[in-house]
Amino acid sequence: MNIGILGLGLIGGSLGLDLRSHGHHVLGVSRRESTCTLAHAKGCVDEASVDMKLLSAAEVVFICTPLGLIIPTFAQLIAHLPENTVVTDVGSVKTPIVKELSSYRHNFLGGHPMAGKTDSGIEAATLHLFANKPYVLTPLADTPTAATSLVDKIVRELGAIIYYCSPEDHDRAVSWISHLPVMVSAALIAACMNEPDANVLQLAQKFASSGFRDTSRVGGGNAELGVMMARYNRSCLLHSLQQYRHNLDELIHLIELEDWTAIEQQLQSNHLARLQFTD
Amino acid sequence: MNIGILGLGLIGGSLGLDLRSHGHHVLGVSRRESTCTLAHAKGCVDEASVDMKLLSAAEVVFICTPLGLIIPTFAQLIAHLPENTVVTDVGSVKTPIVKELSSYRHNFLGGHPMAGKTDSGIEAATLHLFANKPYVLTPLADTPTAATSLVDKIVRELGAIIYYCSPEDHDRAVSWISHLPVMVSAALIAACMNEPDANVLQLAQKFASSGFRDTSRVGGGNAELGVMMARYNRSCLLHSLQQYRHNLDELIHLIELEDWTAIEQQLQSNHLARLQFTD
Numbered sequence: 001m002n003i004g005i006l007g008l009g010l011i012g013g014s015l016g017l018d019l020r021s022h023g024h025h026v027l028g029v030s031r032r033e034s035t036c037t038l039a040h041a042k043g044c045v046d047e048a049s050v051d052m053k054l055l056s057a058a059e060v061v062f063i064c065t066p067l068g069l070i071i072p073t074f075a076q077l078i079a080h081l082p083e084n085t086v087v088t089d090v091g092s093v094k095t096p097i098v099k100e101l102s103s104y105r106h107n108f109l110g111g112h113p114m115a116g117k118t119d120s121g122i123e124a125a126t127l128h129l130f131a132n133k134p135y136v137l138t139p140l141a142d143t144p145t146a147a148t149s150l151v152d153k154i155v156r157e158l159g160a161i162i163y164y165c166s167p168e169d170h171d172r173a174v175s176w177i178s179h180l181p182v183m184v185s186a187a188l189i190a191a192c193m194n195e196p197d198a199n200v201l202q203l204a205q206k207f208a209s210s211g212f213r214d215t216s217r218v219g220g221g222n223a224e225l226g227v228m229m230a231r232y233n234r235s236c237l238l239h240s241l242q243q244y245r246h247n248l249d250e251l252i253h254l255i256e257l258e259d260w261t262a263i264e265q266q267l268q269s270n271h272l273a274r275l276q277f278t279d
Numbered sequence: 280m281n282i283g284i285l286g287l288g289l290i291g292g293s294l295g296l297d298l299r300s301h302g303h304h305v306l307g308v309s310r311r312e313s314t315c316t317l318a319h320a321k322g323c324v325d326e327a328s329v330d331m332k333l334l335s336a337a338e339v340v341f342i343c344t345p346l347g348l349i350i351p352t353f354a355q356l357i358a359h360l361p362e363n364t365v366v367t368d369v370g371s372v373k374t375p376i377v378k379e380l381s382s383y384r385h386n387f388l389g390g391h392p393m394a395g396k397t398d399s400g401i402e403a404a405t406l407h408l409f410a411n412k413p414y415v416l417t418p419l420a421d422t423p424t425a426a427t428s429l430v431d432k433i434v435r436e437l438g439a440i441i442y443y444c445s446p447e448d449h450d451r452a453v454s455w456i457s458h459l460p461v462m463v464s465a466a467l468i469a470a471c472m473n474e475p476d477a478n479v480l481q482l483a484q485k486f487a488s489s490g491f492r493d494t495s496r497v498g499g500g501n502a503e504l505g506v507m508m509a510r511y512n513r514s515c516l517l518h519s520l521q522q523y524r525h526n527l528d529e530l531i532h533l534i535e536l537e538d539w540t541a542i543e544q545q546l547q548s549n550h551l552a553r554l555q556f557t558d
Contacts, residue, residue, distance in 0.1 A: 114486050134486050165482055173482035176471045181494035183530050184467050189549040190530075191523040192455045192556075203444055203452035207393050207413050208556035214493040215460035220553030223546035227539050234534060241531050244470040248527070251462050251469075252520050255513060260506050267502035270468040274499030277471075277487035 004058030008039045012064030013125025016044035052080045063089040067228040086147045093232035094167035110138040131159035138167045175236035179229045185219025283337030287318045291343030292404025295323035331359045342368040346507040365426045372511035373446035389417040410438035417446045454515035458508045464498025
């Protein structure tokens, strides 16, 4: 099958590697000539171009640009596509994207592969990135069954675990486990930096080990990505943050009261609850 | 040198392994006969007993019991020790312990090796646990120099990086990078569990990956240890929590205002700040 990929970063490049290994003919488009050259050299694509026209020969197109570029790029993209081409995206927030893109095009289907690495860009692209990872599909009631089946079939070839849900349920779920942790972790780093005594701050920096490193990791990550999550999933994230603030206040209150029994119960129940969150 | 270890868990057992490898004669005491047998079989001690009398032959004794048992055990311990025996502990909070134990004994010196593993107990004891890790010593102005020098010399043999500071500065520093992260992380798990829609909660549990796993790790850890940290370092922790709550409120406010530029600046400054916290 001819499969188009718009955006050749970690996700687009890895997708290309996997799809080619299954015998598909991959057409890749990037804004940069140098990325096209690299994608070709790495075997991520059969053909690459900076011109979206290349994608007109594809039966299905995966939009793999950064989140903030999906909607702006879409209008340009569909000008080049026949009416029956299926389009899907890999954005980490679904409601605003699905709402906008579905209004433009019947044959659109939202998707979100929950796979990643610390490194980004085509250089980091790798085979089997999606294997055994969740891949969420969010078709609407009026999405053509043929479009959903086609994307489902390709995603299955990646070895991903497919989940179906509404764009809204997806965004609420990722708000808890992906977007809230970024803000929780960001506030931790900011708080530590507010220590007014330079000597104590320096000791804290020297003493920091795996506990601090793990808890602060996502809050010290890619700033642009953090902003995009907050921007596109703002209402879910605000809801999660208000709930979080409530739970934090409860813990603070218990420490003020010196209610160690209640704190131990909370921590014990956390320990068990965390086991239900799988990787 | 004859060195005593009271409490044969991960820290006490690993200490024994290292000290014996440097030719010291290690006397170990545990509350349980079975732990004594295991410590001996693993080569953590030369002699082991459930009777504290064994430690009377030691020149220096390391108290390696859980944090909550250091003060209660100390009175029993010193009844068996000659006046000139140096005593140190490995507790993760220093102010209340140093205050209490120094009042009983001139030759006492607080310490805190910042080394650990996920596993605990004598079974997890290992050589070189302290190598290249911070080991904080908190002598007071009137602590005998000879006592400090003796502990310093032994700790250097472990390959640890020694830091000197006051018990108060130690506790403020670890409040930021060790105790605050536990509460921040605990509130995250608690907040997620408050999702009222069972379907969304289940999706969140399925979608959770490394971001959630890392941010929630210390909040889903050992409940007893979490309570001990909060209990012994209560005032520093409450101060850190109030600062944290302020920074969290700022982030929430910026998201409400949709001030994406300010959020991006905050996240970028976090990214740089985090690089200053070393492991």
